[in-house]
Amino acid sequence: MYSIFVFLAMDVSIVILTLNEYEGVKEILPRIQDEWANEILFVDGGSTDGTVEFARESGYQVVQQSKPGRGNAFREGLAKTSGDIIVFFSPDGNEVPEDIPKLVDRVKDGYDMAIASRFASGAETDDATPLHWFGNRLFTVTINSLFGGSLMDAVNGFRAIRRDCMESIDTDADHFDIEVQMTMRALNDGYSICEIPTHEPERIGGEPELSTFIDGMRLMRTILREYHTTKLR
Ligand SMILES: Nc1nc2c(ncn2[C@@H]2O[C@H](COP(=O)(O)OP(=O)(O)OP(=O)(O)O)[C@@H](O)[C@H]2O)c(=O)[nH]1
Ligand SMILES: [Mg+2]
Numbered sequence: 397m398y399s400i401f402v403f404l405a406m407d408v409s410i411v412i413l414t415l416n417e418y419e420g421v422k423e424i425l426p427r428i429q430d431e432w433a434n435e436i437l438f439v440d441g442g443s444t445d446g447t448v449e450f451a452r453e454s455g456y457q458v459v460q461q462s463k464p465g466r467g468n469a470f471r472e473g474l475a476k477t478s479g480d481i482i483v484f485f486s487p488d489g490n491e492v493p494e495d496i497p498k499l500v501d502r503v504k505d506g507y508d509m510a511i512a513s514r515f516a517s518g519a520e521t522d523d524a525t526p527l528h529w530f531g532n533r534l535f536t537v538t539i540n541s542l543f544g545g546s547l548m549d550a551v552n553g554f555r556a557i558r559r560d561c562m563e564s565i566d567t568d569a570d571h572f573d574i575e576v577q578m579t580m581r582a583l584n585d586g587y588s589i590c591e592i593p594t595h596e597p598e599r600i601g602g603e604p605e606l607s608t609f610i611d612g613m614r615l616m617r618t619i620l621r622e623y624h625t626t627k628l629r
Pocket of ligand 2: 488
């Protein structure tokens with residue numbers, strides 16, 4: 397009974413990651429409910445399109461990243477929030493905000509990390525090209541076989557994680573390889589991960605920062621480096 401109260405009492409922080417996402421933010425922000433979290437913080441990578449101004453005018457606190465890259469944004473979000481559970485959310489239209497409380501509930505149920513999966517049974521994606529689909533399958537199957545997981549989407553950044561798990565895995569990936577590093581380190585250290593099926597709509601406006609080729613190569617390099625340092629040492 398005591399543990400149920402502990403989980404109910406867990407504070408939630410939502411970290412919203414932006415780099416020139418004005419159009420997405422304008423459409424998605426009104427759908428984020430204050431009661432989903434104790435704290436909502438923007439971490440911005442240097443937007444010049446009005447994203448930061450719009451977020452501040454809407455009453456949100458915005459932290460400007462001191463170091464570039466999405467991985468650094470995750471760590472600055474961790475450092476600047478205090479919740480026991482942290483949800484990383486990207487308001488570019490690819491993530492359905494109504495999944496936020498569902499992810500939080502799975503962590504409150506006892507999982508260390510909950511990932512919104514675009515490829516689990518019942519999930520769908522309107523955004524993944526055949527090349528992205530192939531890359532995602534390749535990375536996910538490689539991570540499962542090297543680190544003993546049974547995930548369907550090891551890559552998606554939309555996830556909730558316990559603060560103590562995030563602190564303990566002590567990430568150092570700087571860019572779009574942050575998510576695969578989180579997944580691999582959590583699996584390697586025996587943390588429990590679950591997935592919820594999600595719907596990935598198309599991006600709303602703006603330009604993707606992710607480069608299929610450069611970031612794809614970086615992800616594979618990070619996966620192999622992680623395997624080398626954790627399993628072959
Ligand atoms: N704070 C911060 N956010 C970033 C950075 N790079 C990208 N983002 C945000 O991370 C989210 C995902 O980036 P995208 O470029 O859309 O990557 P993606 O979702 O894999 O690619 P698409 O499917 O084409 O949209 C968006 O909300 C971006 O604004 C960064 O360096 N810092
Ligand atoms: Mg996107």
